[in-house]
Amino acid sequence: MNSIVNVKFSCGLLNSSDKLKFISGMNQLTSLDISDNQIGVEGSKYISGMKQLTSLDIYYNEIGVEGAKYISEMKQLTSLDIGNNQIGVEGSKYISEMNQLTSLNIYSNQIGVEGSKYISEMKQLTSLNIGHNQIGVEGAKYISEMKQLTSLDIGHNQIL
Known part of the structure; x- marks a missing residue:
């Protein structure tokens, strides 16, 4: 299993801290999908130690603001799916x-x-899904300033 670099453990497969510890020890991984596992803050702390990852899908895991802080310390990531995690303004x-x-x-x-506004300052982004975040017209104006984007999903934001 040392040659595996891309793993998907989604939809409730990681229901214990022992499993998270095991995965966080897989040092050869560069891409990890652990969406829909409700790993919470503790799980995000384990995952944030995986400094070799370049792609992380942590969608729907109830990590909140504190978990977002842990994930933000992963300075090697180039792709992140942190959707549906209740991170709010502070997490963003x-x-x-x-x-x-x-x-x-x-x-x-x-x-x-x-x-x-915080997200619009990320000038290196080329792909952004900011849908369903109650950003309204004012928030959409901030996002419209991101001229470098080649892909954008801004749906369900009370813009019209």
Whole structure:
């Protein structure tokens, strides 16, 4: 198993801290999908120690603001899906400090206008999903300033 670099453990497969510890010890991984596992803050702490990862899908894991802070310390990531994790404005601020990201899915995190302003400052992003975040027209204006984007999902944001 030492040659595996891309693993998907989604939909409830990681239901114990022992399993998370095992995965966090897989030092050869560069891409990890642990979506829909409810790993919470403790799990995000384990995962944040995986300094070799360049791609992480942590969608729907109830990590909240504290978990977002742990994930934001992963300075080697270039692709992050942190959708549906209740990170809010404060969590979006932590994520916006990840200057190496080129792809970000921050879908459904209640980041609002203030959070969209933080995200709009990520000038290295080329792909962004900021859908379902209550950013409204004002937030959409911030996002529209991201001229480098080649892919954008901004749906379900009360823009019209």
